[in-house]
Amino acid sequence: MDEKTVRDLLFQLKIPVQKHSYSGSKERTRWLNISCPFAPFTHQRGSDTNPSFGITINDAGKSNYKCLACGLKGRLSALPSRLGGYRKEDYSRIRHWAEMAELQATISKPVVDWENDHTHDEQTDEHRNSKPAHAAIKRYPRIVSLPYLRDRNIRWPTPLTLGLRFDSYQSRILFPCYDRHGAFAGFTGRSIRHPRTYSKKNPKVRDYLGLDKRKLFLRLPGRRSGPKIISEGLIDFAKIVQTGFPYAHAILGTALTPEKIDILIEEGDPVYFFMDNDLAGWQALFGVFNGDGELEVDNAWAFRLYREVPVWIVPYDTPLDGTDPGSLDEKTIRRMISNAWLFMGNPPLDDLMEPHLMLP
Numbered sequence: 264m265d266e267k268t269v270r271d272l273l274f275q276l277k278i279p280v281q282k283h284s285y286s287g288s289k290e291r292t293r294w295l296n297i298s299c300p301f302a303p304f305t306h307q308r309g310s311d312t313n314p315s316f317g318i319t320i321n322d323a324g325k326s327n328y329k330c331l332a333c334g335l336k337g338r339l340s341a342l343p344s345r346l347g348g349y350r351k352e353d354y355s356r357i358r359h360w361a362e363m364a365e366l367q368a369t370i371s372k373p374v375v376d377w378e379n380d381h382t383h384d385e386q387t388d389e390h391r392n393s394k395p396a397h398a399a400i401k402r403y404p405r406i407v408s409l410p411y412l413r414d415r416n417i418r419w420p421t422p423l424t425l426g427l428r429f430d431s432y433q434s435r436i437l438f439p440c441y442d443r444h445g446a447f448a449g450f451t452g453r454s455i456r457h458p459r460t461y462s463k464k465n466p467k468v469r470d471y472l473g474l475d476k477r478k479l480f481l482r483l484p485g486r487r488s489g490p491k492i493i494s495e496g497l498i499d500f501a502k503i504v505q506t507g508f509p510y511a512h513a514i515l516g517t518a519l520t521p522e523k524i525d526i527l528i529e530e531g532d533p534v535y536f537f538m539d540n541d542l543a544g545w546q547a548l549f550g551v552f553n554g555d556g557e558l559e560v561d562n563a564w565a566f567r568l569y570r571e572v573p574v575w576i577v578p579y580d581t582p583l584d585g586t587d588p589g590s591l592d593e594k595t596i597r598r599m600i601s602n603a604w605l606f607m608g609n610p611p612l613d614d615l616m617e618p619h620l621m622l623p
């Protein structure tokens with residue numbers, strides 16, 4: 264969490280920040296040090312005249328707290344519950360707020376435009392706010408044929424339909440992303456190098472041109488409406504489009520953001536979630552983890568969507584076997600999407616793939 268969010272949280276918890284100090288450097292971990300809020304309960308003298316309680320400031324991720332006097336420590340987003348326990352107050356709403364803020368910080372990490380990797384911070388910010396010129400798309404050659412895609416049964420003309428490009432410098436397949444008005448918004452690039460070469464410097468998926476993942480789905484350009492088949496990954500997306508569902512969407516990351524939920528609600532189309540068949544896929548939909556590592560479903564913010572538009576979950580034959588839509592054959596994908604419809608108690612529907620839904 265960034266400092267402003269941390270201070271907002273402290274304010275909500277009625278923790279005064281009268282005396283504070285900072286430690287650490289801007290590049291490394293920074294700490295905001297304040298008087299320990301647990302002092303009345305855990306400190307011998309009942310007060311903390313030093314700023315013994317440190318909170319990590321982390322603009323792009325989780326924050327932790329630790330008291331050097333009484334030794335209490337943990338995730339900052341879990342602080343409301345813990346403090347509420349001592350104070351006999353119900354801070355569950357504040358805790359939910361803190362978890363959301365933490366999630367936001369994690370998924371809204373500044374994205375890297377590799378050309379600007381080593382430029383100064385301010386320049387990157389400026390770049391991120393400027394809209395990428397549509398001409399950027401022409402800088403990269405079209406993908407004509409790529410063994411990587413053939414190995415995954417993505418065949419011609421799907422790369423053309425998706426407008427895939429190639430960055431030979433980084434060996435990445437570039438998927439152009441379009442905003443809700445159909446304007447080009449940047450690329451997300453999938454490395455075709457061996458998975459062993461993936462690292463922080465060479466991640467499997469890297470975004471280009473300041474892609475704002477929080478409010479973007481990967482989808483075909485143009486304003487169409489129809490049942491949206493929502494998956495996680497780029498290859499999943501390609502495979503589902505190839506199977507004949509041009510309204511395929513990929514969530515570009517592992518979590519649905521509140522911004523994306525707003526878009527889905529506003530567009531109002533039925534939604535089919537075709538997530539990876541693993542725990543992470545379902546977590547993205549059904550809940551958040553609490554500080555004890557338990558899944559809490561009662562405050563799953565995604566449930567708002569379920570009340571507003573028809574939502575189907577595409578069921579797998581075997582639970583949690585680790586498969587994803589991209590690894591399935593087209594016949595199976597078609598059957599599973601149709602099953603999702605039946606699964607919810609609807610009559611058989613042959614026209615889920617009406618001719619007008621088919622790709623040209």
Ligand SMILES: [Zn+2]
Nearest residue numbers: 299330332333
């Ligand atoms: Zn303490």
